Amino acid sequence: MTEMFSMLKKIAQRRRAARASAEPAEQAAQWISHAGGASDYDAHHALVEGLERYNGAHPAASLAAYQALRALEREGLPLQECIVQQYLRCQDTLPFARQALWRESQMFWAQLAMAYLRLLKQVVRGAAREAFAPFMSEILARGLRYQALIMRWEYYRGQQPSSFAWRRLHKLFHIAEIRRLAAVPVVEDGRVTSCGREYALPLVLALVNPAGFKPAEIERFAGALADFPALPLPESRYRRDQHRYGVDLTGGRGAVPADVGFVPGRRMRFLDLRPVFDALSRPAPLGGLPDIVCTQLLRLLERGGAGRGLPREAREARIWVVRGMEVVLLAAAGKSVAGEPWMMRDESRDGLGLVLSGGDGLAQGELFLVNDDNPPDGAWRLMVLRWFNQEGERFFGGAQCLSRYPKRVQMAWPEGMTAGGAPALFLPLPETTRGVSHLLLPRSAYEHGAERTLVDGEVSYRVHLGAVAEEHGDWLRVDFLVAAREVISAAA
Numbered sequence: 001m002t003e004m005f006s007m008l009k010k011i012a013q014r015r016r017a018a019r020a021s022a023e024p025a026e027q028a029a030q031w032i033s034h035a036g037g038a039s040d041y042d043a044h045h046a047l048v049e050g051l052e053r054y055n056g057a058h059p060a061a062s063l064a065a066y067q068a069l070r071a072l073e074r075e076g077l078p079l080q081e082c083i084v085q086q087y088l089r090c091q092d093t094l095p096f097a098r099q100a101l102w103r104e105s106q107m108f109w110a111q112l113a114m115a116y117l118r119l120l121k122q123v124v125r126g127a128a129r130e131a132f133a134p135f136m137s138e139i140l141a142r143g144l145r146y147q148a149l150i151m152r153w154e155y156y157r158g159q160q161p162s163s164f165a166w167r168r169l170h171k172l173f174h175i176a177e178i179r180r181l182a183a184v185p186v187v188e189d190g191r192v193t194s195c196g197r198e199y200a201l202p203l204v205l206a207l208v209n210p211a212g213f214k215p216a217e218i219e220r221f222a223g224a225l226a227d228f229p230a231l232p233l234p235e236s237r238y239r240r241d242q243h244r245y246g247v248d249l250t251g252g253r254g255a256v257p258a259d260v261g262f263v264p265g266r267r268m269r270f271l272d273l274r275p276v277f278d279a280l281s282r283p284a285p286l287g288g289l290p291d292i293v294c295t296q297l298l299r300l301l302e303r304g305g306a307g308r309g310l311p312r313e314a315r316e317a318r319i320w321v322v323r324g325m326e327v328v329l330l331a332a333a334g335k336s337v338a339g340e341p342w343m344m345r346d347e348s349r350d351g352l353g354l355v356l357s358g359g360d361g362l363a364q365g366e367l368f369l370v371n372d373d374n375p376p377d378g379a380w381r382l383m384v385l386r387w388f389n390q391e392g393e394r395f396f397g398g399a400q401c402l403s404r405y406p407k408r409v410q411m412a413w414p415e416g417m418t419a420g421g422a423p424a425l426f427l428p429l430p431e432t433t434r435g436v437s438h439l440l441l442p443r444s445a446y447e448h449g450a451e452r453t454l455v456d457g458e459v460s461y462r463v464h465l466g467a468v469a470e471e472h473g474d475w476l477r478v479d480f481l482v483a484a485r486e487v488i489s490a491a492a
Contacts, residue, residue: 051111061122163252224287243270
């Protein structure tokens with residue numbers, strides 16, 4: 001009996017192996033034929049089911065399996081375009097149809113992404129490496145594209161892509177870099193692309209906070225970017241005067257301002273978006289987008305990619321501002337200072353929208369204190385200007401709160417450095433932020449890991465300086481670790 005079961009098992013294994021070698025092209029033809037003669041939605045659904053069965057069969061990496069996948073892809077993309085257009089048209093009128101069409105579209109991209117990812121894993125690790133060498137650049141480019149489309153579909157329902165999705169995108173691009181395929185041209189339907197370009201597209205799109213736009217607006221801007229020939233590719237060498245954004249290939253997020261806690265390294269890549277800025281600023285706008293849309297997108301990009309973590313509520317009110325570190329230190333020490341009036345137009349617990357009296361002397365990253373009262377009641381908030389721009393004769397800006405209760409302390413260091421000490425600001429952790437509290441100190445007082453003494457009234461703290469979180473001219477915002485605490489009067 002045991003021998004009979006063993007023989008039957010071997011026969012079944014041989015039959016499965018024979019089907020796996022013969023089925024991909026034949027089954028693809030059957031799945032495509034099932035899609036014929038039906039409505040667009042039914043035909044599309046049949047193709048999605050075909051892709052599900054293709055992935056469920058776990059076909060071995062072969063040129064026949066790859067050609068079967070390409071056939072399903074070519075047949076499905078025009079149907080997918082029809083479904084996408086139906087989805088965009090029914091946003092306000094057919095909510096139930098909208099949900100069904102969203103799921104159907106997302107499933108199509110997900111199945112294609114899965115198919116290319118599995119194929120890529122087999123080719124990289126298996127014996128089919130040489131046979132697939134001529135196709136590696138197009139396989140990687142398609143894998144990047146479909147992963148990016150999965151992420152874009154999350155924006156359509158107002159959600160951000162997961163950190164897992166970003167890590168997968170970074171990993172695919174890094175494989176292209178390792179194999180020196182990032183800049184190799186790939187021709188698709190008469191359009192020239194590359195792995196680097198397919199990777200840069202979702203990075204730039206994410207910088208305009210697309211989850212806050214309607215699906216048709218996201219689709220239109222994404223299409224304009226895809227048609228833009230001068231889209232910059234990620235670079236590994238950082239140039240401060242050109243690279244405004246950076247991305248960590250080991251992280252779980254997209255691009256962020258390159259001057260916010262970035263240390264150039266092997267896994268850091270940087271973007272020079274000046275060609276995009278120039279295209280959005282020209283009279284003949286990017287991709288035929290209306291001027292008002294280009295102005296809006298340019299304003300969002302100029303914010304430095306700083307997304308709003310919390311929703312803001314409209315609130316028009318006069319606030320009082322002090323600028324310049326000397327005055328900021330005085331105010332943080334409880335001294336009486338005179339503020340200049342600015343107008344607030346919206347706020348949240350972690351930021352403000354501002355109407356500025358003028359743009360002279362303003363710079364992105366500038367620090368200032370804000371008080372709601374005049375004369376001030378002492379409750380100054382430390383803010384950093386994340387973006388500002390001019391519209392006609394008016395200046396608008398957005399600021400992030402670094403601390404609601406900044407406190408001036410005195411910093412001292414061992415002999416041998418600059419004589420005496422220096423003022424610094426202790427920044428208690430904002431309520432809306434996870435992490436640690438920070439110190440704001442002069443650049444000349446900073447050395448990573450160095451020991452410093454902070455004096456706050458009758459209390460002395462021995463601290464070790466950590467990593468730089470952000471630079472503000474001659475001042476740095478850094479992490480720190482308290483090693484000891486001592487009451488000065490008791491020590492005396």
